[in-house]
Amino acid sequence: MNDENLKLGEVARKPVVVHPGPSSIDELLRHVDPAPDGETERFIAAIYTDRREAAAIPPQE
Numbered sequence: 573m574n575d576e577n578l579k580l581g582e583v584a585r586k587p588v589v590v591h592p593g594p595s596s597i598d599e600l601l602r603h604v605d606p607a608p609d610g611e612t613e614r615f616i617a618a619i620y621t622d623r624r625e626a627a628a629i630p631p632q633e
Contacts, residue, residue: 607615 606612
């Protein structure tokens, strides 16, 4: 890998978080638009289906 790519990789690993004051979960949740219950249930079911399918596939060596 050349020096330029190494520098880009180093920058990508350092997240930049800017906030004018202390953040709280309550403040973050004020900006979240919850999905309808049915959509949430389908989303969670899809996640668990993916996990079951991934667990059924033997690891590659």
